[in-house]
Amino acid sequence: MFFSSPPSPASLIIFSPPLKPNSGQPPYELLKTHPSLSLVSKCKNIQTLKQIHAQIIKTGLHHFQFTLSRLIEFCAVSSAGGGETGLSYALSIFESMEDQPNLFIWNNMIRCYALSSSPDLAIQFYIRMLGSGMEPNSYTFPFLLKSCTAGGLFQQGKQIHSHVLKMGLETDLFVHTSLINMYARNGELVDARLVFDKSCHRDVVSFTAMITGYASGGYLDDARRLFDEISVRDVVSWNAIIAGYVQSGRFEEALRFFKDMLKGNVKPNESTMISVLSACAHSSSLEMGNWVGSWIEDNRLGSNLRLVNALLNMYCKCGDLEKARLLFDGISRKDCVSWNIMIGGYTHMGRHKEALHLFQQMQRSGEEPNEVTILSILPACTYLGALETGIWIHAYLDRHFKWSTNTSLSTSLIDMYAKCGNIQSAKQVFDSIYPKSLASWNVIISGLAMHGHVDSSLELFSKMVDEGTEPNDITFIAVLSSCSHGGLVEQARQYFYSMVNDYKISPKLQHYGCMIDLLGRAGLFDEADSLIKSMEMKPDAAILSSMLGACKVHDKVELAEVISDKLFELEPDNPGGYVLLSNIYAAAGRWDDVAKIRTRLNDRGMKKVPGCSSIEVNSVVHEFLVYDKTHARSKEIYTMLDEIDKLLELAGHKPDTSEVLYDIGEKQKEGALCYHSERLAIAFGLISTRPGTTIRIVKNLRVCGNCHSATKLISKIFNRDIIARDRNRFHHFRDGSCSCMDYW
DNA sequence: CTAGGGTTAG
Numbered sequence: 001m002f003f004s005s006p007p008s009p010a011s012l013i014i015f016s017p018p019l020k021p022n023s024g025q026p027p028y029e030l031l032k033t034h035p036s037l038s039l040v041s042k043c044k045n046i047q048t049l050k051q052i053h054a055q056i057i058k059t060g061l062h063h064f065q066f067t068l069s070r071l072i073e074f075c076a077v078s079s080a081g082g083g084e085t086g087l088s089y090a091l092s093i094f095e096s097m098e099d100q101p102n103l104f105i106w107n108n109m110i111r112c113y114a115l116s117s118s119p120d121l122a123i124q125f126y127i128r129m130l131g132s133g134m135e136p137n138s139y140t141f142p143f144l145l146k147s148c149t150a151g152g153l154f155q156q157g158k159q160i161h162s163h164v165l166k167m168g169l170e171t172d173l174f175v176h177t178s179l180i181n182m183y184a185r186n187g188e189l190v191d192a193r194l195v196f197d198k199s200c201h202r203d204v205v206s207f208t209a210m211i212t213g214y215a216s217g218g219y220l221d222d223a224r225r226l227f228d229e230i231s232v233r234d235v236v237s238w239n240a241i242i243a244g245y246v247q248s249g250r251f252e253e254a255l256r257f258f259k260d261m262l263k264g265n266v267k268p269n270e271s272t273m274i275s276v277l278s279a280c281a282h283s284s285s286l287e288m289g290n291w292v293g294s295w296i297e298d299n300r301l302g303s304n305l306r307l308v309n310a311l312l313n314m315y316c317k318c319g320d321l322e323k324a325r326l327l328f329d330g331i332s333r334k335d336c337v338s339w340n341i342m343i344g345g346y347t348h349m350g351r352h353k354e355a356l357h358l359f360q361q362m363q364r365s366g367e368e369p370n371e372v373t374i375l376s377i378l379p380a381c382t383y384l385g386a387l388e389t390g391i392w393i394h395a396y397l398d399r400h401f402k403w404s405t406n407t408s409l410s411t412s413l414i415d416m417y418a419k420c421g422n423i424q425s426a427k428q429v430f431d432s433i434y435p436k437s438l439a440s441w442n443v444i445i446s447g448l449a450m451h452g453h454v455d456s457s458l459e460l461f462s463k464m465v466d467e468g469t470e471p472n473d474i475t476f477i478a479v480l481s482s483c484s485h486g487g488l489v490e491q492a493r494q495y496f497y498s499m500v501n502d503y504k505i506s507p508k509l510q511h512y513g514c515m516i517d518l519l520g521r522a523g524l525f526d527e528a529d530s531l532i533k534s535m536e537m538k539p540d541a542a543i544l545s546s547m548l549g550a551c552k553v554h555d556k557v558e559l560a561e562v563i564s565d566k567l568f569e570l571e572p573d574n575p576g577g578y579v580l581l582s583n584i585y586a587a588a589g590r591w592d593d594v595a596k597i598r599t600r601l602n603d604r605g606m607k608k609v610p611g612c613s614s615i616e617v618n619s620v621v622h623e624f625l626v627y628d629k630t631h632a633r634s635k636e637i638y639t640m641l642d643e644i645d646k647l648l649e650l651a652g653h654k655p656d657t658s659e660v661l662y663d664i665g666e667k668q669k670e671g672a673l674c675y676h677s678e679r680l681a682i683a684f685g686l687i688s689t690r691p692g693t694t695i696r697i698v699k700n701l702r703v704c705g706n707c708h709s710a711t712k713l714i715s716k717i718f719n720r721d722i723i724a725r726d727r728n729r730f731h732h733f734r735d736g737s738c739s740c741m742d743y744w
Numbered sequence: 745c746t747a748g749g750g751t752t753a754g
Contacts, residue, residue, distance in 0.1 A: 028745055069746065077747085104746065111747085142748045177749035208750040239751035271751045278753060310753040340754050372754055 031066050040070050046085050049074060068093055069104050076111040087116045100132070107139045114147040122147035123156050136163065138172040145178035154186040171199060177206040184213020204230055208237040215244025235269050243275045251283035268295075270307055277310040281317035289314040309337050316345030336370055344376035352380040353621060356389065371401065371409060378412040385698035385725060387420035388619045394429075407437040414440055418447025421696045421723040421730060438469055446478035451730045452739045454486030473505050480514035485729055487743055489522050507535075513543050520550025521743075525559065541571045548580045552587065560584045575606040613677035613699045617688045624680035631684065640683040645674055647717050648710055656706050676707050678724065686718060694721040702726045702744075712736050 031037060036055050043049050053062075053071065061067045075090035090112045094101065101109075106129045113122035126144055129136070136144075141164055148157035161179060169175045176199050183192035196202070196210045207230045214223035227233070227241045238261040245254035258276050261268065268276070273292050280289035293311055301307055308331060315324035328334070328342045339362045346355035359377045362369065369377075374393060381390040394413060397403040404410060410433045417426035430436070430444045441464045448457035461479050465471065471479075476499045483492035496515055499505045512535055519528040528547065532539050544567040551560035560581060567577040578597050585593040614623045622631065631637060655674075678699050685695035703711075703726045715722050716736035724731045732739035 032745075066745065073747070102745095107747070139748055146749085172748095174749045179749095181750065203749095205750050210750090212750065234750095236751050241751095243751060269751085274752050281753085306753060308753095313753060316754095337754050344754070370754095376754085 028066065031061070031064060034061065036061060037067065037070055040074055043074060043078065046089060049089070063098070065097075065099060065102055065105070068097060069102070069108070072105055072108045072112070076108045076115065084116055087112045103134055103137060103140075106134055107137075107143060110140065110147070111143040114143050114150060119147035119151035120153060120156075123153070123160075136167065138169050138175055141169060141172075141175045142178040145175075145182045149178075149182045149185045152186060154183075154188060157182045157186065170195075171201065173199075173201055173203060173206065176201075177209050180206055180213070181209040184209060184216075187217065189213055189217055189219070204232060204234050204237050208240045211237065211244070212240045215240060216247065218248055220244060220248055220250070233264070233266065235266055235272065238266055239269075239271050239275065242272065242279075246275050246279050246282075249282070251279040251285075254279040255283070255285060255288060270301065270304060273307060274310045277307075277314045281310075281314040284318050286314075286318040286320060289318060305331070305333065305335060305338070309335075309341060312338060313341045316341055316348065319349060321345055321349055321351070334365070334367065336367055336373065339365075339367055340370070340372045340376060343373065343380075347376050347380045350383075352383045353623070355380040356384065356386060356621065368400075369396070371403075371406065374401075375408060375412055378416050382412075382416045382419045384614055384616070384621045385420050385696060386616045386619070386621050387417075387422060387696060388616055390416045390420055392619070404433050405435075407433075407435070407440065411437060411440045411443055414447065415443040418443060418450065419725065421725060423447060423451045423453065423730075436467075436469070438472060438475070441469055442472075442474050442478055445475065446481065449478055449482030449485055449729075450725075451732070452485055452741075454482050454488065457482040458491070471499075471503060473499075473508060473511070476503075476505060477510050477514065480511055480518075484514045484518045484521075485740075485744075487518070487522065489518055489524070492518050509537065509540050509543065512539070513546065516543050517546040517550070520547050521553060523550075523554050525550070525554075525556070539566075541567060541574065541577075544570065545577060545580065548577060548584075552580065552584050555584075555587065557584055557588050557590070573604065573606055575601055575608045578606070579608065609701065611677045611699065611701050613681040613697050615681040615685050615695070615697045617685070622681070622684060624677045624684070626677050626680075627675045628677065628680055631680075633684070633687070636687050637680060637683045640687050641674060641679065644679070644683060644686075644714060644717075648713055651713050651717060653710060653713055655710075676704065678703060678707050679710070682711065682714060682722060685722075686720070692719065694723060696723045696725075698725045700727065702728055703731065708738065708742070708744075712738055 036052060036059060039052050043052060056062050056067055071093055072090045075086035078086065090109060094105065094109055110122050110125055113119055113125055122144060141160065144160055145157060148160065164170050164175055164179065176195065179195045180192045183195065192210060192213050196206065207226055211223045211226050223241060223244050227237065230237055238257065242254050242257050245257060254275065273295065277289060277292055296302060296307055296311060312324055312327055315327065324342065324345055328338065331338055343355050343358050346358060355377060374397065378393060397409065410429060414426045414429050417429060426444060426447050430440060433440065445457050445460050448460065458479065476495065479495050480492055483495065492515060496511065500507060512531065515531055516528045519531065544563055547563050548560055548567065551563065564577055564581045571577065578601050582594050582597040610625050612623055612625055614621050624631065678697055681697045682695060685697065689695065703724060711722055711724065711733050713736060715733035722733040729740065729744060
């Protein structure tokens with residue numbers, strides 16, 4: 001098959017006299033300088049090598065072992081011809097050789113195996129070599145030991161070590177370093193150190209092998225000590241120590257080493273920069289990262305994808321998405337990693353719509369998503385409530401991955417279903433996976449809680465404990481919030497007690513938050529207060545806000561004033577608390593105080609976080625703000641809103657305008673309510689989906705009381721299930737009532 | 745008669 005290549009390009013055709021073996025003179029001088037052979041070293045890929053091979057046969061050069069040696073060596077060395085193709089090509093030459101292969105050829109065959117995907121076969125080849133009467137030399141062992149390192153073959157490595165001793169080759173610097181590396185990479189640091197200490201001829205390379213071993217085992221102090229002992233440090237030794245600190249998460253120190261390296265006038269290379277970029281990404285060192293960016297440009301390395309991806313990752317992790325996107329768009333041959341980094345960057349910064357959009361572009365580009373892609377895109381679906389896209393991904397996973405054993409993938413999928421409003425599918429996926437990780441228990445328990453399935457949520461918690469999975473602090477947030485959604489005061493007390501005493505988990509702010517929210521809502525202000533006093537940390541804004549909310553439910557105006565003073569001290573510029581207090585005043589009819597707060601808000605120039613609701617239709621996420629008129633079908637939406645309004649009025653719905661803060665007329669206040677973002681999303685859902693289809697919307701804030709009662713009626717009037725996720729929980733509206741039983 | 749060891753992003 002090697003002779004079936006198309007005719008050589010003109011540049012490869014060499015007219016030279018055929019050579020004959022055994023013609024008296026040893027032809028090595030001639031061979032070395034023969035044009036066909038010097039071409040081998042310039043060879044770019046295996047295709048070209050085949051053409052040269054054909055040429056060699058034509059000229060009779062293949063009768064000389066020297067020639068074949070060079071070909072096999074090429075297969076072992078060249079990255080273009082290496083790997084599996086290189087190995088099989090080398091093998092075919094080896095097996096069809098006329099004479100006994102010499103040691104050089106045996107050694108290079110072992111070298112081919114070391115770089116292949118089955119390095120263990122190198123050992124078999126070595127045994128075959130011994131069987132044919134060949135004795136290994138100082139070149140054989142580095143290749144062989146490299147195979148043991150690559151294949152994790154510690155036992156075989158040990159045996160080979162005894163061969164080394166028998167041959168008296170342990171003092172050979174190359175063999176010595178290979179042994180250290182083999183032991184170190186197999187996690188046998190003590191053995192590695194024994195070998196290291198035995199030799200008195202150590203150089204920077206053997207030091208580095210030992211340092212790498214220590215560093216990858218997390219023994220940074222040992223690595224550091226050896227590093228200090230090296231008299232002349234080169235790039236690779238610097239890289240090893242820098243990478244070691246990066247892998248241990250000690251990024252600032254890694255960057256300090258890098259600066260020392262530059263001070264010592266050692267020139268960094270691509271590997272250095274990949275580690276440095278990783279350190280910058282993790283420690284948000286944008287300045288240093290930018291410096292590396294210009295270094296890459298100066299050294300014209302813009303086409304090195306590994307390096308550019310690392311740079312891209314740095315920009316994303318440092319939050320400079322604009323620069324990242326510019327770089328990303330400029331990469332001509334993006335790989336899966338480039339896409340993953342950019343998509344993950346958007347998700348990470350909360351720009352979920354852009355993440356989803358880029359994911360769709362990725363599919364159009366023909367690049368296949370992998371597990372990492374899915375793990376960054378699922379949270380975006382979850383956040384946006386993009387159930388259709390989520391279902392598509394589920395089907396994609398079924399087709400392409402064995403995902404049910406991948407715990408993070410399945411957990412992410414369960415979370416997506418739960419938070420996109422489809423708790424049944426979440427439960428189905430949960431039931432189907434094995435093993436069930438702690439995280440998967442946590443997401444299903446909190447998912448059920450959010451949907452108001454309090455009983456099954458708590459049952460699942462008992463089942464989890466029965467099956468021997470130890471709950472953690474996150475589990476208890478889920479359990480306590482479950483109690484909170486169900487108004488189960490006594491159970492919550494018991495779980496809280498059990499968490500502290502049985503599981504020795506010290507409560508965090510969120511645990512206190514659930515408890516205080518629950519106690520406050522139940523009107524148990526004294527107990528809530530003493531719980532706050534027992535906390536070892538100061539109550540945060542969330543806790544004070546939920547106390548304030550409880551004051552509203554129970555008309556506690558004076559207490560509300562005390563609490564809001566503390567809240568305003570903590571967050572003077574967050575309008576949420578002011579709005580809540582003003583609502584409490586409004587409910588008590590204290591309009592003067594309402595006006596005072598409004599002035600305070602205006603003086604400080606505070607803006608409420610705008611309410612935003614989204615709905616996914618045909619895999620496209622549509623977002624709406626209050627009074628939003630930017631949507632392409634805005635006209636139809638507002639016609640629908642008017643229609644809804646009329647029907648609501650007919651059904652006897654009376655808008656409660658007391659919570660509207662602005663100084664406007666009663667009629668306008670009603671308007672402000674009708675155009676709340678969730679109302680717009682629902683109206684769009686009604687006009688863009690078939691009758692009877694469930695409408696799912698997601699809101700970034702809590703749903704207001706007025707919209708809640710309106711939505712209940714809408715579900716009845718239009719005969720639709722409406723599933724709404726707000727900041728706090730899910731509301732399933734059906735036939736005029738809501739799954740939350742008006743408790744939220 | 746040719747060769748060999750240590751560093752590598754999501």
